[in-house]
Amino acid sequence: MGNPKDDKKKMDAAKKEVQGEVKKISLKMRPPLTEVEELLKRKAELEAKKELTPEEKEELKAIESKLATLRKTMEKELMDGGKRIDLMLKKHIPSDKKEAKAWEKGFAGGVVDLFKADPGLKIGKQLFFGTDVSITKKKVTFKLTQKF
16 A cells, blocks of 8 residues: 555545546536426425316426426436446556455545535535445445435
């Protein structure tokens, strides 16, 4: 294993590069998340009514359809961002298994924290954004869970 100071510098450089990608993902996720929030408010208003008019029933169907489309859009963006981050991990993480284990301790949690800390990825009560980082596999996995 290399010099701990050099390893820390390499980890910090890798984390900074990944952080830039997280920011890009966050910026791309903000518009659909804002739209989801508005649609969910309207959906709740409609569902609170006892009797829906035919127009309101159609609006509810349209909202459901739009939410499904937005979910696909967000999942695609997460997948694309994940692929870009995977390439960064492959570039930065050493191939040596012992060194990779050291990165597992000093780097993986920090990458997950980047996603948790980004305000653009605060999805609220309706969407849950999960991140798993495998340093030894040089792979990041995202999961988007919805409650709508």
